Amino acid sequence: MEKTEIIIIGGGVVGASVAYHLTKRGVKDVLILEKENRQGLGSTGKATGGVRAQFETDINIRMSLYSIDFFERWDFDCGYEPRGYLFFATDEKQLDYLRRNVEKQKSLGVKAIEIVNTQTISEIVRGLNCEDIVGGSFGANDGFINPLGVLEGFTRKARENGAEILTGTEVISIETRNDKVVGVKTNQGVIKAETIVLCSGAWAKELAKTAGVDLPVEPQKRQIVWAKTAEPLPSNLPMVIDLGSGFHFRSAVDFVNPSAVADGTDVLFAFPDADGKSSFDTNFDESFIPKVYERAKHRAAFLAETTVVREKCRAGLYENTPDHHAIIGGCEIEGLYFCNGFSGHGVMHSPASGRAIAEIILDGKASFLDVSCLSLERFTTGELLHETSFI
Numbered sequence: 372m373e374k375t376e377i378i379i380i381g382g383g384v385v386g387a388s389v390a391y392h393l394t395k396r397g398v399k400d401v402l403i404l405e406k407e408n409r410q411g412l413g414s415t416g417k418a419t420g421g422v423r424a425q426f427e428t429d430i431n432i433r434m435s436l437y438s439i440d441f442f443e444r445w446d447f448d449c450g451y452e453p454r455g456y457l458f459f460a461t462d463e464k465q466l467d468y469l470r471r472n473v474e475k476q477k478s479l480g481v482k483a484i485e486i487v488n489t490q491t492i493s494e495i496v497r498g499l500n501c502e503d504i505v506g507g508s509f510g511a512n513d514g515f516i517n518p519l520g521v522l523e524g525f526t527r528k529a530r531e532n533g534a535e536i537l538t539g540t541e542v543i544s545i546e547t548r549n550d551k552v553v554g555v556k557t558n559q560g561v562i563k564a565e566t567i568v569l570c571s572g573a574w575a576k577e578l579a580k581t582a583g584v585d586l587p588v589e590p591q592k593r594q595i596v597w598a599k600t601a602e603p604l605p606s607n608l609p610m611v612i613d614l615g616s617g618f619h620f621r622s623a624v625d626f627v628n629p630s631a632v633a634d635g636t637d638v639l640f641a642f643p644d645a646d647g648k649s650s651f652d653t654n655f656d657e658s659f660i661p662k663v664y665e666r667a668k669h670r671a672a673f674l675a676e677t678t679v680v681r682e683k684c685r686a687g688l689y690e691n692t693p694d695h696h697a698i699i700g701g702c703e704i705e706g707l708y709f710c711n712g713f714s715g716h717g718v719m720h721s722p723a724s725g726r727a728i729a730e731i732i733l734d735g736k737a738s739f740l741d742v743s744c745l746s747l748e749r750f751t752t753g754e755l756l757h758e759t760s761f762i
């Protein structure tokens with residue numbers, strides 16, 4: 372292809388959502404360029420599959436509210452399961468933080484969210500060591516989605532509406548003339564376009580640089596251990612998160628073949644390892660296993676008495692910005708837009724972010740939700756956002 376109207380760089384869940392929302396608005400010439408030979412090999416295929424409205428900032432809460440509602444009503448089964456998210460606190464300061472967040476979440480319209488005491492926590496998660504837990508928050512509409520399911524849904528519907536996807540096509544540079552985009556140079560040749568949306572996840576910074584834009588998105592390795600429990604886990608086990616350490620666990624699902632894991636003895640656990648420096652390395656590091664077990668052993672015997680399924684442990688990349696919020700919008704180069712830097716929330720926020728960028732491109736601004744606080748400009752004006760409850 373030599374020319375198209377809109378090029379989307381990156382065929383992960385964000386690029387697919389952008390394509391879906393643009394084509395839903397009637398744009399026909401939408402082309403996704405994906406460097407790998409199939410979709411889902413970036414961060415999307417590595418995600419834990421959590422979705423929650425339990426955030427600190429208005430924008431994250433609103434993005435989640437919109438997206439959870441979208442997942443629930445979508446005429447495509449993306450595996451949305453409202454099993455809840457339980458955050459627990461191990462000191463009063465953390466509990467106060469959760470109390471403030473819950474008040475804000477309620478004021479913005481989050482339903483079925485409450486502060487829970489230690490007794491309730493021990494009932495929600497039988498077998499959890501609650502000795503050092505002082506309370507927590509539980510959001511019943513939070514829960515799980517299948518990241519590859521969401522990706523498939525957006526891609527399939529975007530294609531039905533006319534979008535095209537070229538896999539095995541790596542964008543080498545974004546071409547500009549007189550501060551306007553004119554196309555991209557790829558390993559398959561040049562493709563002209565006057566609108567480009569950069570959705571290349573953790574790999575966005577270098578591409579933005581080719582257009583002369585400094586995009587503060589850094590890759591960070593994040594790992595997950597997959598293990599088998601001795602007894603089946605309760606079928607209603609929520610996502611459980613230690614607010615202080617970030618240690619979390621959930622029952623595991625094979626996103627490629629969700630029915631493959633059916634006996635309830637598969638569990639995922641992880642924590643944000645401070646050793647994870649900025650890097651594009653996605654090899655699973657064995658030394659993570661004892662670190663995560665140290666935390667698991669303290670928290671529950673049913674987690675400690677598990678057997679690691681080494682071939683299912685995985686490592687992927689967070690695409691972090693300095694304030695852990697996404698970058699959604701344009702820049703000083705006419706026709707160049709960013710949908711990046713989700714810092715660990717890209718799957719759950721994909722419905723809101725795809726719609727936002729489609730409205731920004733077609734209408735000049737997002738009107739279903741004001742996302743102006745997520746502009747790239749904030750890093751030069753210093754209007755950074757503040758969110759502590761990222762994991």
Ligand SMILES: Cc1cc2nc3c(=O)[nH]c(=O)nc-3n(C[C@H](O)[C@H](O)[C@H](O)COP(=O)(O)OP(=O)(O)OC[C@H]3O[C@@H](n4cnc5c(N)ncnc54)[C@H](O)[C@@H]3O)c2cc1C
Pocket residue numbers: 380381382383384385386404405406407410411412413414415416417418419420421422540541542543570571572573574578593594595686687688689690710711713714715716717718719720
């Ligand atoms: C361990 C882990 C757990 C996570 N858990 C969750 C979770 O529970 N919930 C949640 O919402 N999020 C979670 N995330 C974050 C989530 O996975 C990401 O935010 C999301 O997948 C970002 O989607 P994306 O489409 O921007 O990126 P990606 O899925 O990485 O897609 C970007 C695509 O761009 C392609 N690309 C890159 N460079 C080029 C190029 N030059 N030319 C063409 N194509 C290119 C890549 O191949 C890739 O397919 C997790 C991430 C990790 C690593």
